[in-house]
Amino acid sequence: KDYNSRISFTNSTRDGIQQNSDAVRRFLAVKTSYKPTEWMNVSLDYKYTYRRNHNAAQEGYGGARNVNHEYLQWGQTQVDLNDYRDYMRPDGSWRTWNVKSKSNFKANFHDNPYAIFDKSNVYNTYRWNVFTGDVTFNLPFNIKAGVRVIGNMRQHDTEQKNNAGSINFNSYFYTEQGHVSDLTTQGSLTWGDRFIDDRLSVDAAAFIEQRNYDYKYIYGETNNGLIIDNYFNLAASTGTPSVINYEQHYKTRSIFGTVTVGFDDTYFLDGSMRNDWDSRLPVTNNSFLYGGLSASIMLNQFIKDAEWLKYWKLRGSFAQVGSTLGVYNTIPAYEYTTKFNSMTTLYSNPTQLNPNIKPTISTSYEVGTEFRLFDNRFWGDINFYRRDTKNQILNMTVAPQSGFSSRQLNSGLVRNQGIEISLGGTPVKTKNFEWDIDFNIAKNQNELVELNPDMKEYNLASYKFSYWWYLKAIEGRPLGVITSTYRWARNDEGKLILKPTTSNAWGGGYQVTYDSTEKDEGTFQPDWTGGFSTSFRYKNLRVAANFDFMVGGRMLSVTNMYAVSSGMSKETAVLNDKGINEREPVTKGGGVRVEGVDESGNPVTCYMNAYYYYNYKKYDLGEQIYDRSYLKMRELSVSYDLPRAFLKKAGVGLSNASVSFVASNPWLIYSACPNIDPSEAGTNWREGGQVGSTRSFGLTVKLGF
Numbered sequence: 001k002d003y004n005s006r007i008s009f010t011n012s013t014r015d016g017i018q019q020n021s022d023a024v025r026r027f028l029a030v031k032t033s034y035k036p037t038e039w040m041n042v043s044l045d046y047k048y049t050y051r052r053n054h055n056a057a058q059e060g061y062g063g064a065r066n067v068n069h070e071y072l073q074w075g076q077t078q079v080d081l082n083d084y085r086d087y088m089r090p091d092g093s094w095r096t097w098n099v100k101s102k103s104n105f106k107a108n109f110h111d112n113p114y115a116i117f118d119k120s121n122v123y124n125t126y127r128w129n130v131f132t133g134d135v136t137f138n139l140p141f142n143i144k145a146g147v148r149v150i151g152n153m154r155q156h157d158t159e160q161k162n163n164a165g166s167i168n169f170n171s172y173f174y175t176e177q178g179h180v181s182d183l184t185t186q187g188s189l190t191w192g193d194r195f196i197d198d199r200l201s202v203d204a205a206a207f208i209e210q211r212n213y214d215y216k217y218i219y220g221e222t223n224n225g226l227i228i229d230n231y232f233n234l235a236a237s238t239g240t241p242s243v244i245n246y247e248q249h250y251k252t253r254s255i256f257g258t259v260t261v262g263f264d265d266t267y268f269l270d271g272s273m274r275n276d277w278d279s280r281l282p283v284t285n286n287s288f289l290y291g292g293l294s295a296s297i298m299l300n301q302f303i304k305d306a307e308w309l310k311y312w313k314l315r316g317s318f319a320q321v322g323s324t325l326g327v328y329n330t331i332p333a334y335e336y337t338t339k340f341n342s343m344t345t346l347y348s349n350p351t352q353l354n355p356n357i358k359p360t361i362s363t364s365y366e367v368g369t370e371f372r373l374f375d376n377r378f379w380g381d382i383n384f385y386r387r388d389t390k391n392q393i394l395n396m397t398v399a400p401q402s403g404f405s406s407r408q409l410n411s412g413l414v415r416n417q418g419i420e421i422s423l424g425g426t427p428v429k430t431k432n433f434e435w436d437i438d439f440n441i442a443k444n445q446n447e448l449v450e451l452n453p454d455m456k457e458y459n460l461a462s463y464k465f466s467y468w469w470y471l472k473a474i475e476g477r478p479l480g481v482i483t484s485t486y487r488w489a490r491n492d493e494g495k496l497i498l499k500p501t502t503s504n505a506w507g508g509g510y511q512v513t514y515d516s517t518e519k520d521e522g523t524f525q526p527d528w529t530g531g532f533s534t535s536f537r538y539k540n541l542r543v544a545a546n547f548d549f550m551v552g553g554r555m556l557s558v559t560n561m562y563a564v565s566s567g568m569s570k571e572t573a574v575l576n577d578k579g580i581n582e583r584e585p586v587t588k589g590g591g592v593r594v595e596g597v598d599e600s601g602n603p604v605t606c607y608m609n610a611y612y613y614y615n616y617k618k619y620d621l622g623e624q625i626y627d628r629s630y631l632k633m634r635e636l637s638v639s640y641d642l643p644r645a646f647l648k649k650a651g652v653g654l655s656n657a658s659v660s661f662v663a664s665n666p667w668l669i670y671s672a673c674p675n676i677d678p679s680e681a682g683t684n685w686r687e688g689g690q691v692g693s694t695r696s697f698g699l700t701v702k703l704g705f
Contacts, residue, residue, distance in 0.1 A: 005032035017694050019117040021055035039138040049128040055121060060688040067113035074110060074566050087115040094119075094165045107167050119163040129153040146188045154180040164229045171226040173233065176219035184211045201262040211252040218245035248327045253277045266301040270294045272319075280324045281359060288359045292319030311372040322359045325393045329408070330355060351395050352404040360410075362389045378425040386417040388449075396455050411452040414479060418444035434537040441530035446478040463686050467516075467621060469556055471524065471685050480524030480685060482554055484621035489515040496596030498604050507586035507609035512616065513599070521625045524685045527552030531634075540641040546634045547669075550678065553628035556686040559676055560626065565618040569675070572614045582610040627672035632679050636663045656704040664696045 010027040026049070033043035071081070079097045087095045089105075094115040096107040129151070136146040155178070162172040192203035222237035234241045256274035273291035280286075294317035300309050332353055334346040368383035390413050395406040424438035451458060451473065460480065461471040467486035474481050489497040489512070498510040531548035563569040567583075576582050576593050584590025591607030592614075598604050617623065639660035647654045668677050677693040 002035040003033070005030070007031075016055065016057070018055065018057060019114060020121070021057070021117075023054070023056070024050070024052040026050040041134075041136045043134045044131065045133075046131040047128070049126070049130075051126045053122075053124045055117070056124065057691040058122075059691050067111075067116050071110075071113065071568075074562060075568055077568065081113060084112050085114050087112045087118075092165070109167075111166050111168060115165060119165060120169070121161045123157075123159045123161075125157045127155045142191055142193050144188075144190045146190070148184075148186040148188065150184040150186070152180070152182040154178075154182070159232075161232045164225070170224065171229050172222055173226065173236070174219070174221040175234070176217070178215065178217045181214045182211070183213075184209060199264050201260075203260045204258070206257040207255065209254040209256070211254075213248070213250050213252075215248040216245070217247070219243070250279045250327050252279070264301070266298045268296045268298075276322060278324050278359070280327050280329070282330045282355050282357060285356060285358050288322045288361070290320035290322045290361060292317065294318070308374050309371075310376055311370070313370045315369070316367045317365070319364050321362045321364075323362070324359050325357065329353060330357060350405040352398070352402070352407040354408040354410075357393060357408060358391050358410050360389060360391050360393060362387060364388075376426075377429065378423075380424070381420075381422040383420045384418075385420070386415065389414045389416075394452075394458060396452060396458075409452070411455070412448065412473075413450040415447050415449050416444055418442060432539050435534070437532070437534045439530070439532040441528060443528055444525070446480075446525050448473050448475055448477060448479055451475045461685065463556065463558075463688075465558075465561070466619065469521075469621060469624075469686070470518075478523045478525040482521045482524060482556065482625060482685065483518050484521050484625070485518050486514060486516050486619060487519065487622045488617075488620040489513040491597055491601070496594065497599060498594070498596045498606070499599055505609065506612050507591055508594075508606035510594070510596075510598075510604060510606045510608070511612075512620075514619070519622060521622050522554035524553055524555065524628075526550045526628060540643060542637075542639045542641075544635075544637045544639075547632065548634055548679070549629075549631045551629050554625050555628045555673065555678065555681060555684075556624055557626050557673055557676060558624070558686065558688045559690055560674060561618050561624040563675060565615050567611075567614060572610060576607070585609065626674075628678045628681070629670070629672040630668065630678045631670040632665070632677075633667040633669060634665060636666050637661065653705055654703055656702075658702045660700040660702075662698045662700065664698075665693060666695050668693065 006029075008027075008029045010025070012025045013022065015022050028046075028048040030044070030046040033041065035041050076097065081097075084095055084097060089095055093105065094107070094112045096105075096110075096112045098108045098110060099105045100108045130153075131149075131151045133149045134146060136144055138144055156176075158174070158176045160172065160174040162169050164171040186207055186209040188205060188207045190203070190205040192201070194201045220234045220241055220243040222234060222241050223239035225238045226232070226236045227238055228236055234243070254274060254276045256272065258270070258272045261269045271291070271293045273289070275287060275289045277287050281288075294315065296313055296315035298311075298313055300306075300312040303309055303312075330353055332349055334348055337345050337347055364385060364387040366383060366385045368381065370379075370381045372379045391410040392412040392414065393408065394411050395408055396411070398404055398407045420440070420442045422438070422440040424436070426434060426436050428435040456475045458473040459470055460473055463469045467484075469485070470483045472481045472483060473479050491497055497513045499513050500509060501511040503511070528551040529549070531546065533544065533546040535542060535544035537543075560569065564572060567573070572582070574582055576589075576591065578589050580589040582590055582592050586607045586609055590610065592610055593605070594608050594613070595603075595605050637660060639658055642654075642657040642659075644656065647657060668679070671678055673687075676687055676690045678687075680690065680693055681687050
């Protein structure tokens with residue numbers, strides 16, 4: 001009776017959607033506890049995870065295995081790619097639909113996709129060993145002492161093996177290994193008691209903690225191909241292989257405590273305080289203190305006669321959290337780069353490091369309420385919050401004559417404030433029928449309140465195709481303002497400014513003009529996010545669905561830019577106002593009807609050859625920015641529980657049995673950005689070549705004995 005243990009193991013193997021891809025998942029969990037004496041308890045929680053991906057889908061423009069972007073953005077609609085499954089010619093070269101010429105059978109720009117699937121292989125393997133061990137001692141006066149050890153041992157291995165034959169890469173071998181040891185040791189003292197006839201409860205805890213983090217990494221890759229195709233070894237590199245290894249180590253020591261006070265099961269007060277000493281910070285500034293305070297009151301205790309009110313809490317809180325920077329970013333050190341005349345070369349960090357850098361502190365305030373009404377038939381949670389993040393660690397551009405390209409500093413105040421609302425209930429509930437619904441919505445207002453006296457904007461990211469798009473932090477604006485630096489010129493009314501041309505290429509006597517001023521294209525931040533779920537039960541049959549949505553926000557879509565400019569998008573093959581396909585020459589009634597003004601402001605209407613119009617549209621950078629709004633069904637399930645009376649009558653030893661059908665990501669109901677799924681873009685402001693979204697369907701049978 002003083003010992004119990006639970007062990008579970010899961011193993012799954014599945015083939016991917018793309019040819020020659022698969023995944024393996026294994027999970028082992030062990031949870032055990034032992035009480036050797038009345039005053040001592042020992043427990044261990046261990047989890048092992050194994051995850052192996054072979055040729056996982058890749059996204060982004062130019063990804064070696066992302067063939068989707070090549071055929072969505074640059075393909076030919078008249079090509080039946082199934083004809084190229086047999087891709088190997090007798091001489092070992094790859095068949096392709098886009099040969100360079102009658103005498104050169106190599107692919108022009110893009111390889112045969114089936115050859116890429118088979119001849120470019122990427123293996124990613126991750127192993128996690130995570131454990132938590134506890135020893136607790138019951139001491140006099142309601143005191144408990146404990147020791148906890150938390151470990152996260154992680155290993156990852158990656159290999160890439162490319163065969164010869166591609167026009168985009170040589171035969172190639174790449175291997176890397178990384179090992180993480182993240183170990184935390186914690187000692188604790190806890191105490192709790194009740195006073196004033198059990199009306200007052202007090203619980204307190206004090207902790208001391210040390211975290212040791214160690215990371216080792218090594219990688220090697222071949223250069224200029226392999227001396228023998230299919231011999232994947234660094235020693236087979238035609239050129240000198242590249243090999244790098246490095247280590248990262250840091251320690252964090254902490255002391256912290258918590259206190260919880262409750263009175264009459266009505267009033268509650270929680271406080272916490274923590275001090276960290278972190279080796280990633282300069283010695284003079286490696287200590288930082290933060291904490292929090294929260295209070296709540298159970299209002300339903302004052303209206304006990306209201307049977308319709310089951311639960312009503314009003315709460316408020318204040319909290320601070322500290323964060324640091326990466327390792328080895330406070331002391332200048334030399335780094336190595338490529339060799340010169342067989343000699344290793346070193347260079348100094350182009351960023352001037354700051355020996356007085358301070359940690360970033362995030363301060364949050366929240367006020368909210370929770371309630372349950374009408375015998376739990378209606379419930380809700382409403383929360384107002386504000387979170388200020390100060391002293392962010394940034395690299396500010398400096399004059400090159402200083403000897404540095406940027407300088408490390410603490411700067412900025414970023415504010416997030418908004419509201420989160422969750423509502424749910426059971427509108428209908430009878431013996432045989434029940435309908436549940438839950439809905440949540442959030443509105444976050446993000447603003448860079450202050451950056452730096454010498455700097456009012458900061459580049460977060462950028463992307464270039466001939467000209468630049470930037471993602472910026474601008475004082476007084478939300479983080480993530482997208483700007484473009486080149487576009488078709490328009491007047492103040494938004495009409496295209498056209499100029500006469502004698503070139504027959506444009507077809508109609510006019511061509512577009514250009515504007516190279518930087519323009520604000522909106523912010524990446526959405527206006528609203530949320531989701532809702534609903535379920536219906538009739539007797540033992542249950543149908544449920546989950547949805548999520550986003551309203552507002554802007555993003556750059558490279559897929560749509562290239563699909564339009566290469567003629568893959570359906571908008572490039574519509575009928576013009578004459579009823580003729582736009583792709584037909586202007587001389588035959590085709591072309592794109594364009595309305596605008598000339599450089600003097602006079603109205604102009606003309607037709608432009610579709611090839612030039614759509615091909616040059618990729619230089620209209622603002623037109624490549626789209627709304628991120630979407631509505632998506634995330635899951636649909638249908639389940640049936642076999643009646644217990646039926647199971648008992650069957651006499652097969654089953655106590656319960658059910659069967660369920662589940663569809664994941666079955667329906668993208670709406671997307672403001674055509675041809676892609678914004679919900680899969682995550683927090684990325686730029687979609688560079690999205691892999692096609694997938695649906696999955698499953699059948700689950702559960703049997704209980």
